[in-house]
Amino acid sequence: xxxxxxxxxxxxxxxxxxxxxxxxxxxxxxxxxxxxxxxxxxxxxxxxxxxxxxxxxxxxxxxxxxxxxxxxxxxxxxxxxxxxxxxxxxxxxxxxxxxxxxxxxxxxxxxxxxxxxxxxxxxxxxxxxxxxxxxxxxxxxxxxxxxxxxxxxxxxxxxxxxxxxxxxxxxxxxxxxxxxxxxxxxxxxxxxxxxxxxxxxxxxxxxxxxxxxxxxxxxxxxxxxxxxxxxxxxxxxxxxxxxxxxxxxxxxxxxxxxxxx
Amino acid sequence: xxxxxxxxxxxxxxxxxxxxxxxxxxxxxxxxxxxxxxxxxxxxxxxxxxxxxxxxxxxxxxxxxxxxxxxxxxxxxxxxxxxxxxxxxxxxxxxxxxxxxxxxxxxxxxxxxxxxxxxxxxxxxxxxxxxxxxxxxxxxxxxxxxxxxxxxxxxxxxxxxxxxxxxxxxxxxxxxxxxxxxxxxxxxxxxxxxxxxxxxxxxxxxxxxxxxxxxxxxxxxxxxxxxxxxxxxxxxxxxxxxxxxxxxxxxx
Numbered sequence: 001x002x003x004x005x006x007x008x009x010x011x012x013x014x015x016x017x018x019x020x021x022x023x024x025x026x027x028x029x030x031x032x033x034x035x036x037x038x039x040x041x042x043x044x045x046x047x048x049x050x051x052x053x054x055x056x057x058x059x060x061x062x063x064x065x066x067x068x069x070x071x072x073x074x075x076x077x078x079x080x081x082x083x084x085x086x087x088x089x090x091x092x093x094x095x096x097x098x099x100x101x102x103x104x105x106x107x108x109x110x111x112x113x114x115x116x117x118x119x120x121x122x123x124x125x126x127x128x129x130x131x132x133x134x135x136x137x138x139x140x141x142x143x144x145x146x147x148x149x150x151x152x153x154x155x156x157x158x159x160x161x162x163x164x165x166x167x168x169x170x171x172x173x174x175x176x177x178x179x180x181x182x183x184x185x186x187x188x189x190x191x192x193x194x195x196x197x198x199x200x201x202x203x204x205x206x207x208x209x210x211x212x213x214x215x216x217x218x219x220x221x222x223x224x225x226x227x228x229x230x231x232x233x234x235x236x237x238x239x240x241x242x243x244x245x246x247x248x249x250x251x252x253x254x255x256x257x258x259x260x261x
Numbered sequence: 262x263x264x265x266x267x268x269x270x271x272x273x274x275x276x277x278x279x280x281x282x283x284x285x286x287x288x289x290x291x292x293x294x295x296x297x298x299x300x301x302x303x304x305x306x307x308x309x310x311x312x313x314x315x316x317x318x319x320x321x322x323x324x325x326x327x328x329x330x331x332x333x334x335x336x337x338x339x340x341x342x343x344x345x346x347x348x349x350x351x352x353x354x355x356x357x358x359x360x361x362x363x364x365x366x367x368x369x370x371x372x373x374x375x376x377x378x379x380x381x382x383x384x385x386x387x388x389x390x391x392x393x394x395x396x397x398x399x400x401x402x403x404x405x406x407x408x409x410x411x412x413x414x415x416x417x418x419x420x421x422x423x424x425x426x427x428x429x430x431x432x433x434x435x436x437x438x439x440x441x442x443x444x445x446x447x448x449x450x451x452x453x454x455x456x457x458x459x460x461x462x463x464x465x466x467x468x469x470x471x472x473x474x475x476x477x478x479x480x481x482x483x484x485x486x487x488x489x490x491x492x493x494x495x496x497x498x499x500x501x502x503x504x505x506x507x508x509x510x511x512x513x
Contacts, residue, residue: 081469161323165321165323166421167374170372251341252322253343254322254324
């Protein structure tokens, strides 16, 4: 099969799909027309920008632009992760940055260097593509874990206070909540492991096949990526939970009153 | 049982707690000062929402006052490690929050949280269970969800006592109980106060506890300690008109 390149005119034709959606929203008075329009334009502009940036980075064939790109991606992930939290504590940005950064770097290093054995190690096609998926999985897990934990702290305040009143440390008092938050963060990636290929054909695989790769190679990469995502999610959720839980308590080991406002 | 006036167990000096917004004109607690005497039973009475439960939480270190000092046997709270404080000043909450599991696992919990399980812990646990009329042999391995609310209250009570507290704070423990169970709890707390020399602080918005068992009474309304003193005196000759109205059963 040959790879079929697309031109601007081809994309323009695909706008018919978005026009149809806008029409649907208008006719049914959904009120989404503005968001759809903005979304359509943003998709086009953002991806175009990323595309040219990537092309540029690939042409440079140097590790520094690749690393810079990774840092930008991690930065956006941390920003998004923090923004999605309802309960913000002091030092959350550092905690998120540290968790996402550390886990992503570790997982990336293992996959790119040990599994794929990319040469040179900073080969952008490999590193940036893999990093994108790892960072996204990491960010989602961190968000899920923190959202669940802070929600549970409000809902299960009585459990935590009962434990504290019996002389428990904050760590022991929130132990069941930490476990539940970690499990909640890990569940999506575990579910994905169960259904991949059967219920859902992943985007990456489809992309590779579209560009002419041998399906067996495509699935080989997909398998590695699935395991990598599960590992990223698991370790990021633990990293963020363990750095954060203490910050919901005062120095006298009391639940922060601000939480419950 | 009234102990000698000299032995003050907990002392509060000008305790103030502001609400969420410090610019709020009415603080949750304003300038609460008073003493709790060793081996006495003090009832803290007042209408709902007056800040009584919050005051209890300050007494066992779960909440930090914005201003004021509080001492346990003469030692300032800030000089006592929070976990030690909470074991010495035990708290029984309005709802008995038990862990899912058996009675055994729930009673082992107070030891697990401090990672110190002495070999005779089971003996202590069984002793206290008998004290609250729960036959250890038949309840030990049962799941806590099997029990009635009154029984759960008793299990929670035993759990708190296993930390060997000097002071027992009770936040309306009989509020959701039928009269039979409520009377039982009242009776047993009094017995422990007399026999085990426990200092007891009982928050209630009903008066039967205060009338029947308290040595001292504190009357709190809207975060202010209107008056406090010997129970008998407060009931017969309250100095504050609102106390009189509250005792008469009028809404405040």
